[in-house]
Amino acid sequence: MKKTNKPILSVQALCANASAHWRAVSDITFEVFEGECVAIIGPNGSGKSSLLKAITGEYKTVSGHFKILDCTAQQLPIEKLAKTVAMVAQHEQVDPRMTVKEYVFLGRVPHTFWCSQQEHERAVKQAIEDVNLSHKTHQYFGELSGGEQQRASIARAFSQEPKLLLLDEPTNHLDPLARLELLKLVKQRGIASVVVLHDLPLVTPFADNVLLMSQQKMVAFAPPDTLMQDDFITPVFGLRVIPFSHPKMHNTIHHFEAASF
């Protein structure tokens, strides 16, 4: 279907360097529209985190470009960029002596001079509720379990109320139900999101489009039903895809097994 609105994120033939001697990602082209979720998949070391770092500007664009809200990184004022994009990295550096509330409040920093204290409080409370951490609001970050820390980081990103959410392996440390709930919540929030996922069975129910990476390059960008096929998955992951119909939902779900068995 042809889309009429402008993408929140548009990436065209992007190549980015981590340092003068390291090409982090090459030949990346994809778009994310409002309310859409894109899953980035690929084996360890295929460049998924590097791609997110290229989009946040941590890695230097050497050719091609990316646009956020139709502006290049140079055109977007830093305050607007801070309000627009929220990122949860794989390993967040958080002061363990902050309470959950103090930490989630950091998501409000880009909005400091634009919203009332009431508005900040509302956004923080809602974000903490959304990730089911209300009962830990006043607990220190360092006293949370790994999964709870992960949820607090997501709440920090939600409280920022961004237009674009970048999540690097957000389901790490989460129990099976919490994984499903988190991805459902990201979808429900309706924020354009780009999410690195290792858990392949979660991709089809969650993602509108999938970006498959191998050796720091994009292999394909397509909807899950197109991409979750042996032609794409086996050469990259060494896995065979077994699609079958969900007995109640009547949609396709995918099972994966080693191609060598």
Ligand SMILES: Nc1ncnc2c1ncn2[C@@H]1O[C@H](COP(=O)(O)OP(=O)(O)OP(=O)(O)O)[C@@H](O)[C@H]1O
């Ligand atoms: N600054 C750098 N200098 C040299 N190599 C780097 C640098 N940054 C990343 N790499 C390498 O680039 C490759 C891709 O790293 P990246 O973290 O993007 O992979 P990934 O797909 O996110 O992996 P994982 O699934 O294990 O998290 C890795 O082999 C990594 O060692």
